[in-house]
Amino acid sequence: MITLKANQKSLHQRVSAMSQDCTPVSVYHSIEQGHHRFVEKTVEVFDCWAGIAKDWLGLRQWVRVHRQGTRQGNPYTQTSDYISSLATTARQFAEGIRGHWGIENRLHWVKDVVFKEDDCPLRLRHAPENWGLIRTWAVNLFRLQSETSITRAQRRFAHDLDALFLLIQ
Numbered sequence: 001m002i003t004l005k006a007n008q009k010s011l012h013q014r015v016s017a018m019s020q021d022c023t024p025v026s027v028y029h030s031i032e033q034g035h036h037r038f039v040e041k042t043v044e045v046f047d048c049w050a051g052i053a054k055d056w057l058g059l060r061q062w063v064r065v066h067r068q069g070t071r072q073g074n075p076y077t078q079t080s081d082y083i084s085s086l087a088t089t090a091r092q093f094a095e096g097i098r099g100h101w102g103i104e105n106r107l108h109w110v111k112d113v114v115f116k117e118d119d120c121p122l123r124l125r126h127a128p129e130n131w132g133l134i135r136t137w138a139v140n141l142f143r144l145q146s147e148t149s150i151t152r153a154q155r156r157f158a159h160d161l162d163a164l165f166l167l168i169q
Helices: 006-018 090-114 127-144 150-158 161-167
Strands: 002-004 026-034 037-046 061-071 074-084
Touching (some): 006 074, 026 090, 037 090, 074 090, 090 127
Antiparallel strands (some): 002 074, 061 074
């Protein structure tokens, strides 16, 4: 499954145009509340490929996710399109997309916000990749210790070298 973005301008435009003429083969609707937000989500699955399938071999369906709601009292609306080599239901696509965001929030957000990975001055050769691996390794070690807060784990192990060395044994 691949998210369609503006950098795939032609494909993105063709899928948007097709949405006017196609009827979804599956639809899933959900509502989520919590963490100062309300989100109403509709996932639609289409299998019409006029003018696209020959350019993208193996495509089976495309998915449109429309989200609207409020975040901290501010209204928003968002529509995202995806292409997929899978043929499944809208509910299963919704769960897969949601699962991806779980990974995004549990690893990438931690690396960006807690470890400030984007602010790292190391940019030459293999340094960014190596430090990225070390950060991922640290997050995984902390989680293996049942740490729910990576910030708290960082503080705990930074001041207790014996406990840190026990983690890696």
